[in-house]
Amino acid sequence: MIRTIAGATFREATRSRSFVLLLALYALAVLLSRVGGWISGTDGSTITANLVMSLQSVFGVLVAVATGTALVQSEIQQKTLYTVLSRPLPRWKFVVGKFLGLAAALVCGQAAMLALGIAYLWITGAPVTGWLAVAGALTAMEVLVMAAVSLCWTALSSPLLATVLCLATYALGHAVGSLPGLMYHLKGFQRPLCVAFASLVPDLSRFSYRDEAVHALPIALGEIVIRLAYGACWIALLVMITVIVVRRKQL
Amino acid sequence: MAEPELSFADVSFSYRGDWLNRIHALTTVSLLVPQASAFGFLGANGAGKSTSIKLLMGLLHGHRGDIRLFGQPLGDHRARARLGYLPEQPYFYDNLAVGEYLVYLAKLSGMSAADIPAACDRVYQLLDLGDLRTRKLKSFSKGMRQRFGLAQAIVHRPDLLVLDEPFSGLDPLWRARFKQVMALERARGATLFFSSHILSDVEDLCDHYAVIDHGRVLEQGRLADLMGSSPIELTGSGPKPAGAEDLPDGTWRVLFAESERAERLAHLPAGAQILRLDRQRIALEDWFVARVRAFHGAGAALPTGARTGGAS
Numbered sequence: 001m002i003r004t005i006a007g008a009t010f011r012e013a014t015r016s017r018s019f020v021l022l023l024a025l026y027a028l029a030v031l032l033s034r035v036g037g038w039i040s041g042t043d044g045s046t047i048t049a050n051l052v053m054s055l056q057s058v059f060g061v062l063v064a065v066a067t068g069t070a071l072v073q074s075e076i077q078q079k080t081l082y083t084v085l086s087r088p089l090p091r092w093k094f095v096v097g098k099f100l101g102l103a104a105a106l107v108c109g110q111a112a113m114l115a116l117g118i119a120y121l122w123i124t125g126a127p128v129t130g131w132l133a134v135a136g137a138l139t140a141m142e143v144l145v146m147a148a149v150s151l152c153w154t155a156l157s158s159p160l161l162a163t164v165l166c167l168a169t170y171a172l173g174h175a176v177g178s179l180p181g182l183m184y185h186l187k188g189f190q191r192p193l194c195v196a197f198a199s200l201v202p203d204l205s206r207f208s209y210r211d212e213a214v215h216a217l218p219i220a221l222g223e224i225v226i227r228l229a230y231g232a233c234w235i236a237l238l239v240m241i242t243v244i245v246v247r248r249k250q251l
Numbered sequence: 252m253a254e255p256e257l258s259f260a261d262v263s264f265s266y267r268g269d270w271l272n273r274i275h276a277l278t279t280v281s282l283l284v285p286q287a288s289a290f291g292f293l294g295a296n297g298a299g300k301s302t303s304i305k306l307l308m309g310l311l312h313g314h315r316g317d318i319r320l321f322g323q324p325l326g327d328h329r330a331r332a333r334l335g336y337l338p339e340q341p342y343f344y345d346n347l348a349v350g351e352y353l354v355y356l357a358k359l360s361g362m363s364a365a366d367i368p369a370a371c372d373r374v375y376q377l378l379d380l381g382d383l384r385t386r387k388l389k390s391f392s393k394g395m396r397q398r399f400g401l402a403q404a405i406v407h408r409p410d411l412l413v414l415d416e417p418f419s420g421l422d423p424l425w426r427a428r429f430k431q432v433m434a435l436e437r438a439r440g441a442t443l444f445f446s447s448h449i450l451s452d453v454e455d456l457c458d459h460y461a462v463i464d465h466g467r468v469l470e471q472g473r474l475a476d477l478m479g480s481s482p483i484e485l486t487g488s489g490p491k492p493a494g495a496e497d498l499p500d501g502t503w504r505v506l507f508a509e510s511e512r513a514e515r516l517a518h519l520p521a522g523a524q525i526l527r528l529d530r531q532r533i534a535l536e537d538w539f540v541a542r543v544r545a546f547h548g549a550g551a552a553l554p555t556g557a558r559t560g561g562a563s
Contacts, residue, residue: 004358079338082310
């Protein structure tokens with residue numbers, strides 16, 4: 001059942017206009033990234049590599065949010081799930097299948113982006129190392145976390161609000177990484193309050209290994225595993241919350 | 252008596268409206284849908300038909316009272332493998348083709364992969380979808396979506412077919428075809444339960460009916476009994492019996508109840524000739540409007556001011 005739902009979701013997601021359009025825009029942005037290298041005046045190829053890797057994150061998250069919010073909310077608003085949930089299918093399987101299908105589509109999208117980005121860097125003579133692939137894998141995990149965030153916000157609110165909340169979560173998620181440095185200056189109850197706030201949002205800076213990868217700075221295998229496991233835990237938590245919300249939802 | 256296919260016993264349901272208001276959609280609804288029957292669920296817009304159906308399909312929850320499906324309390328989602336459901340104004344994923352979608356929903360209904368191709372071919376034939384199997388549903392008109400909606404509802408040969416306003420958006424040719432398909436499903440042994448406010452459809456297809464209004468079942472029973480309750484119409488010539496009315500062609504007509512039939516015929520005046528003896532046909536449409544108005548005094552009638560075009 002989960003595989004069936006995931007398969008249909010994958011097909012629906014990869015054929016959606018927003019998915020294809022954002023991939024095309026990514027390709028265009030990668031081609032234009034060389035301009036950033038030219039105007040930087042320094043080591044143009046490194047700047048280009050940095051831009052290409054950052055674009056994978058930005059466009060990956062945009063695809064996750066656009067596809068994620070449209071997929072689930074349209075199910076509820078357009079009532080497409082009436083014909084699905086009226087079948088012998090528990091709602092938790094529906095949510096898990098939906099997420100897995102979306103995740104598979106996003107992983108394919110990320111793989112295509114990474115391949116295109118690395119190919120472009122190689123053609124333009126920018127430094128290409130195996131660490132770029134590691135950075136790409138961590139970015140893919142960041143995108144999957146954002147897909148789970150979008151699924152969760154979508155189940156709780158309208159598509160427009162969910163999109164805004166997802167982008168806010170993305171911004172906060174990258175800001176959370178700088179909180180430990182800020183905590184030195186906090187006193188009394190401010191510090192636990194700050195820790196509590198930080199724990200409510202996934203720390204997306206943990207998946208950012210792009211700068212280091214461009215400069216071929218190595219990362220330990222254990223560190224990669226920890227970061228991926230951190231992402232997996234957040235995904236599991238967010239999907240569980242979505243299941244609870246969808247189970248209680250009146251359709 | 253066989254176990255009813257579906258039963259509602261004192262079911263009530265309310266949902267949250269604006270702010271703290273609760274809207275009572277159903278108030279003690281009780282229904283019995285016999286096995287292998289064709290059950291018409293009649294009601295005006297907003298009467299509670301779709302809410303009752305959504306409760307049955309597990310799309311709404313939190314009701315009071317007892318809903319039983321195939322004799323078992325509602326709640327076990329596995330029982331839904333024996334249900335087919337066509338929602339009101341069905342929507343489908345835009346980017347899946349007809350063939351892909353039908354296979355997807357058949358799989359979700361628990362059909363084995365080996366049985367699916369033959370099952371799909373059957374519904375393609377029944378609903379003329381064979382040539383459209385590679386077309387994406389976003390290009391479908393309302394009527395075509397309705398055809399696909401019925402196809403997905405019957406593809407797994409359900410025991411109970413629940414159809415919410417199945418004829419909505421169909422042209423006369425497809426209305427007739429839908430009725431044929433529904434009759435075939437019934438001949439296969441399926442129970443039909445469908446909601447409608449178009450009474451001629453109910454008359455054509457159903458043997459049982461229930462009328463719901465403002466979340467309350469006003470009446471239910473066998474359609475034959477309802478039709479059988481209409482008066483007998485006797486047309487004759489010659490000497491008139493008591494209570495007969497003259498017709499323009501010089502004949503007369505008298506109406507009486509079925510229970511008076513023998514006595515009335517035995518006491519006709521000498522020389523009276525019977526020309527025709529028929530049961531007067533009930534206009535189901537008029538009966539329905541009268542029934543609902545009798546309970547609530549609202550609905551179809553225009554306000555006086557609206558009729559005259561002035562202030563009332």
